[in-house]
Amino acid sequence: MTTLNPAGQPARLARGGLVDRSQPLRFSFDGRELSGCAGDTLASALLANEIRLVGRSFKYHRPRGILSAGSEEPNALVELRNGARREANTRATVTELYDGLEARSQNRWPSLRFDARAVNGLFAPLLSAGFYYKTFMWPAAFWEKVYEPLIRRSAGLGSMAAAPDPDSYEKSSTFCDLLVIGAGPAGLMAALTAARSGARVLLADEDFHFGGRCLSEQREIGDLPAHAWAASVIAELASNPDVRLMPRTTVFGSYDHGVFAALERVNDHLPVPPPFEPRQRLWRIVARRTVLAAGAIERPLVFGDNDRPGIMLAGAVRSYINRFAVSPGRHAVVFTDNDDAWSTVADLQGAGAEVVAVVDSRDGVMDANRLRSVSSTSVRNTEAISGVVRRALGGRALQAVEIVSSGGQLRRIECDLLAVSGGWSPTVHLTSHLGARPRWDADRAIFVPDQLPAGMAVAGAANGEFTTRAALSAGYREGQAAAQALGLSPLQLAVPSTPDEPEARQALWRVPSTRGKCFVDFQNDVTATDIELAQREGFSSAEHLKRYTTLGMATDQGKTSAVTGLALLAAQTSRPIGSVGSTTFRPPYTPVAIGALAGHHRGQEFRPVRLPPSHAWAKEQHAVFAETGAWLRAQYFPRAGENDWLQTTIREVTAVRSTVGICDVSTLGKIELQGPDTLQFLERLYANGWQTLAMGRARYGLMLREDGIVMDDGTVARLADQHYVLTTTTANAVDVYQHMQYCHQILWPDLDVQFVSVSEQWAQFAIAGPRARALLQKILDPGQDISNSAFPYLAAANVKMADGQHARLFRISFSGELAYELAVPARSGDAVIRQLFAAGADLGVVAYGLEALGVMRIEKGHVAGNELNGRTTAQQLGLGRMLSTKKDYIGAVMSRRSNLQGPAGPQLVGLKPVDRAFRLASGAHFLPVGSAVTAANEQGYVTSAAYSPSLGHWIGLGFLANGSQRHGERLRICDPLRNRETLVDICDPVFVDPQGERLRG
């Protein structure tokens, strides 16, 4: 490591730290070109350049600096990167510096130094707790148009990128015996102990450098500086193939059964991820045991104008000095209520800063010996004051502090850095994601973990074991316990020795008699006064307080403010803090990008898509596709010169009704059944009877739910004595299969029937139209007799194709025409559809899609998804005659409920517009002519509508009260949503070939 002070980094220390001065990195802040070192965060690099004003606050637009050196940072939020990669609200304290980094301050206009909206501060009395609720209550209509845009413009933080994120994200799973969260002294010791005992260990830390506080404190572990001890442990762990080290990985959520969610920032430390690499990776970690060693977060102190740039947590000051080799100030004051912060004095002096004074709020701790023991060089220039800092002075930078000594004397001390410490709060978040609340330890003024999720242990500062020695011992203890619980033999290790660390503390929740704003939640600009006001207004529960004041509701989730907020509320209501309760922590621990949660599943990959066997062919035919459930199906096949889907659909329907058309119906569910009790199973499953279904025949089947409502319809074909194949609708394929499994496994396990889905095995094509038989004869084996007498309507058979391939043929019609369904093994589907079109060219064969299919079924009055909507009975659908009275079946009893019977209920009808040019649409309601458009007069509704090429006008299907008795009646249909209405004539729902002569022809 060189001792050169890199050019242009005036606050960079000449020596020490864990940054690489030989690797300078260029970056810019608000357009200013700057340089830092490898190993810097953006925050440390800014401080190295003596930039301490980095942002403006949320509500009052107050100048803000850098408070912390970790993920708890509430102030130093910046906009990082440019263009489509711009990301708002990025914490400078965890942003790893890279060459070419671009950052901008946010929430300021026109500039960071002069922010016009800082005028908000003058109106602070109007912006107090609950100001949203009070100020913007009236008039209600103003909320969307005036208030919200206004608030969003003047409050808020950074702005989003307008373009789609060009980077990729992914998800991954990993499994381990022991998950260790946090790689500080406790976590390292736990991981080492368990790994040496033979466990599969996963060690994750949100930082890019493992070591936790070992990197930030001038301490010795064993005979080594703490960071060197950490490095030696990390090296050993890295060499163990059963240990996975995951730096830059935040374990942000704890779930049932030892499942954790973590975000790995794979390439956030580079301007652009390398080719083929994701930006971030979301991990699902499944751990048999977990040691939470997440450390602790230091609390700021509450006094006047405690948010001035230059006021920094004492632990962060030590991090910047010891880890990043940056002196965050030249003339410092330390303000503390505990012993721990005193070590800051020596570190500051070691970094060449003058420590003007140490202000300790505790009674009777001040003596020269203490000062001498913590001050490494000289105490000559440092004054120890028993008292408090009442107020910080300065605007965009700290200039001085006002101190009130315990004797009541008011002092003013010039300084540019105030190191503050209100003690450390254990990072217990992951212990409470499953609902447990931490326990208040009144003696030490901290929340400690209480009930833990199964398999989790807590070690080190996260458990209130604050000293290095305690943390190491705790890590060893929990590493051993984990190994034991995993059935391994825990290895005995010597816990390395460490010097004594004083750790006394006496919480100072709020400096009394302050002047200026005393911030508790910096990110949401919540002050001590807001908490007092909220309590006076009746919001004295912790949960109400949080929501009313927004305390802890910013992106930092109150990491530096929640405990203090509760303490102030407790003081205000004269209750002990433990009885005020704590707010529950929920995932994520730190913000997670939506992109990481989506992973691979965005754009076209949003969800898996199923492609029928003819998909490639249909694409070549320029088909327009529609998503139907998971399937991508051809909707229509436009030809040159056709202007819209309707024109194409009319052509397709006309062709099917006059020549022959082909449609891929492979998406229908296909379930094959075998076994001696198959017939019995079908009898119980379907509402209609199957006893008379002969071999080689198919029949339409209707399935009810247990409540008597129609579940699905389809066909059942009997291929052999005990071998059947049934079809379901495309939409219900999975549900019907599940239903059948339920019936077989739970209701009738005694039935000897075996069945399985063969939906994927068969490509199935509907071949429909007067020339369908002629077309089939060209591709089937010439010996295969499919004449009307040999293979009549509803015949089913195994057949041979001309090329010898086996296939199944069903004479089934949905279109109402002479029609077949030809099933071939799925791999042959593509070849067979090409063969069919080649063979059918001289017969005028056309491809038809979902639209034409839909038109033809409406013309035939066949019910489909719009009518089988989970609310309709067989009677209502006009299928009542199918319900068998000779057997019991699922839904039989409930379908006979009296209120589902009777003429007043809705029944399926057809409708034709009186004005034949009128374009019908589904969703309109039936009303008597001349009656008012009110719900009381409504008599039913239109479910399906289509233009019928056969009739030359629009037609529809619908449910109308007592509809089957009202054919010929004239009604009004109203569509208040689209503001349309017309008169219609009610008719039979079968518009084309009501006698079914064509399909039997």
Added chain:
Amino acid sequence: MADADAFAFAPGLIGRLDGPPGLAVREHTPGLLASMIARPGQTTTLSAAAERAFGAPLPLAPRVASGAGVSIIWSGPGHWLVESSSAAINMNFLLTSCAGLASVFEQTDSRMVLEVSGPRVRDVLAKGLPVDLHPASFQVGYVALTSASHVGVHLWQTAADPVYRIVVARSFFESFWHWLASSASEYGCEIITPG
């Protein structure tokens, strides 16, 4: 985001090209795939029949049993997937061997079968499979019936290298392949001509 067309399933290389591919993918085209479901109370007899017919008893846990040119893959209680590359073990053979003991349904065309291997195969599969494939938990002959990136898959390990077979419903293959290819592109992926 990668263009979906960059992930055509065709012989060649996908993704990172500097160095040996982390994943090798080969389509395996079985001569026969069939679902075999035992009739009530017949599992023991069926297992003995299977041992006579294929040289392997039926696995009664999530395992695969292998005989000459045939694998019997556990698919659920009383339910197996038979994969055969032997001309002798065809549908007729199955129907005859299992007559009265099980129902057999041909599924040869219903699924795509991939064989995946390579130094990063576990890292690639981890991006979608919620299953622990570490040798401590999953070994040669182990079977998982699970999902990969929301697509149902049937997977078993065929060699310790490791090599896995993954079976995917045919209609879902393109979506599955897009996931697998994009997950593997970071390490480089070689698609080997079916052999």
